[in-house]
Each structure stands twice: as structure tokens, then as C-alpha cells.
Amino acid sequence: MGVHLITGAGSGIGAAVAARLHARGEELWLLARNGARAGTLRERFPGSRTLVADLAAPGALRARLEPQALPARLDTLLHIAGTIESGPVGELGAGAWQEMLAVNLAAPAELTRILLPALRAARGHVVFMNSGAGVHAPPRLGAYAASKFGLKALAESLRAEEYGHGVRVTTVYPGETDTPMQVRLHEQFGLPYAPEAHMSPATVAAAVVTALGLPRDATMSELMLRPGC
Template sequence: MGEHLLTGAGSGIGAALAGLLAGRGHRLWLLARDPSRAEELAARHPGCRTVVADLAEPDRLAERLGAQGLPDRLDSLLHVAGVADAAPVAEAGAAGWQRTLAVNLTAPAELTRLLLPALRATRGRVVFVNSGAGVHAPPRLGAYAASKFGLKALAETLRAEEYAHGVRVTTVYPGETDTPMQERLHAQFGLAYDAAAHMSPATVAAAVVTALELPGDATVSDLTLRPGH
């Protein structure tokens, strides 16, 4: 039984991952962006710990989380939360870029920094749920793709720097997954949405847990998932 801190547990892949880990008896710390969401998560996962902080304000994470208390030992830090909005570069304003980069890149970097002592104490794992857009940048998703390319770089740097401390780093690149974000992006692109054509969040969650449960003499550095139909 391990101890894990998870972002994005409110819906999609994060919700599936939290449910899977809780069902296996793991102890969860769930990050919520506001108190009402924290109450929802606590009701959904009895026995979990919740902490409140807004990933859109990464410069306040240390203050907010420090006041609430963080674990001294952590088996994994699971970065699942993310935002995405479709807009061509010619129309995307600075505010949209700043919010996307804050939530998808700067906040994971800062949260990782804050929790590295707890991860080093257990020779734990950091998992970044990236995206296919972190490998191939599509049109109209410039800010999102840039944030995910940056997340890939963060993971590679962290892996090299933390090797001596035994902290292992995994990046998961899911293709199209049946999540509220995916449905919203289809609407923004004017595309019909067929949930059956996408992977289930539970499938991605199962892949993440497989990487977490790998014996300590190896690590999954990069894992790419694509719909099988």
C-alpha cells in the first residue's frame, strides 16, 4: 500500500486513476482547485486527504500548500490535471498562453520541486500524463502543444537530475481519450464526437498503475497509448 498525491482527480483520467488506486487500498492526497471541489473529492474517496490550491497560480503553491501541510513521504506524484483551448496562433492572446503554460507546465514543475524531499525519502516516482500533442503539435493547439513539449523536457531533465536520489520519472502520452476535455475540443473544432472511438480513461489509468507497480530495478521512461480501433 503506497501514498500518492494526484492532480486532476475530478474527472477524466485523473478520476479513473484515483478510483483505481483507492480501490487497491492506497492512501491518496488529492489536490483540488477550491474548497467545494475538495469536498466533492473527499466524499467520493472516503479516507483520502485533500489539499486546496489553484494550479493556474503556480507562484502561490508553496504558500498555499505549506499552510495545509504536505506528506513527509510519498510513493508517487501523479500530474494529471491540464487545460486546453483551441485557437490558431494568429488569434490566441497572451492570457490564454499564460494560463495554459501555468497549469500544464509551471505548476507541475513547482509542485514537483515542493514534493521532491518526500519522493526522495521513498525513492518514489513522478508520473507526467502528457499527450500526443507533446510529441506532434497539431494546428490550433499551439499553446497546449507548447506546454506539453515543455512537460516532456521537464520530465527528461528531472529524470537525469534525480537518478542519483532514486526518484524515477515516467511520461505517459495518451492519444484521444474519452474525457470532458476531449469532448470540448471536438466541439471547438466543429467535429462530431464519438466516445466509442476513443480510449477509456480507465484504460489509461491502468497503464499508469502498471508503470507504478514495476519492480524497483527498472522504470518506464516513456509510454505511448493509442486507441486500438
């Protein structure tokens, strides 16, 4: 049985990954923004353990997490939580930039740093849930894309630095997926939303778990997913 810490397990892809691992009887540690969300996660995934910290305040993560019990060894750290706001560069204010860079980039970097000893102890695996915007920056998503381009760089550096410790790193680039974030994005762009034109979170979760199950003699360093025909 593996030990897995997941951010963003409350909805979308994060919830689908948590559900798949929970069904296999794996040990889950789920990060929640506050106590109420933590309680909801424990009800949804009985037997799971929760940690409470706000990814929007990456500088406070260590102080928030250290008083809580952390896993001594960690097979997988899955960074799936994220936030998005659209707007042209000429209109999007500094607050939106700061929030996306904090949640999507600085918080994963800091959380990884905090948990590296546990990951090294287990020769574990770090998964970064990126986006198609992490390889191509479309109009009105400059700030979000910047955070995801940065996440790609973080993963590449971490992979090279931790190779000697046996820690594997995978970046997942899902295309359009039927999640609450995707619904909000369509609303912001004034576009009609058709769930059937998108991948399901369960499909992305299946790909993630496949990457986790790869034999130790290889790493699936990057995984690009797109809706099927």
C-alpha cells in the first residue's frame, strides 16, 4: 500500500485521482484549505488523513504544516490544485497575477521542499498537473500560462536534482477536461459548454495512475493528453 499526498482532491481531476487510489486501499493524505473542507474530504474518502493549509499563502505553508503530523515516508506527492482567471495582459491586475503564481507555482515548489525528506525516504514520485497552457500561451490566459510555464521549469529542475535520490518527477498536460474550472473558463470567455467534447476527470486520473505504476527502471517524465475523436 502506497502513501499519497494530494492537493485539489475536492473536485475535478484531484477528486478523480483520490477516488481511484482510495478504491485500491491506498493511504491518502489530503490537503485542504480549512477545517471545514478537511472534514468534507474525510467524509468523502473514509480513512484518509487531512492536512490544513492555504496554497494561496505559500510563505506560511511550513509554519502551518509543521505542527501537524506529516508522513515520514511518501510514495507520491500529487500537485493537482490550481486556480485560473482570464484577462488580457493590458487589463489583468497584479492581484490576479500574484494569486495564480502563488497557488499554481510557488506553493507546489514550497510543498515539495517541505516533503522532500519523506519523498527521498520512499524513493517517491512527484506529479505536477500542468495544462496545455503550460506549453502554449493563448490570448487572455497570459498570467495562468506564465504560472504553468514556470511549473514546467520547476519539474525539470527537480527531476535533474533528485535523480540521485531516486525521486521520479512527472508532468501531466491535460487538454480540455470536464471540470468546474473548465466550466468557469468557458463562462469567462462567453463560450457554450459541451461536456461531451471534453475528457472526463476519471480518464486523466487513469493516465496519472498508469504513470505512477511504471516500473522503477523508467520515468514517464511528461504525459500529454487530449480529448479523443
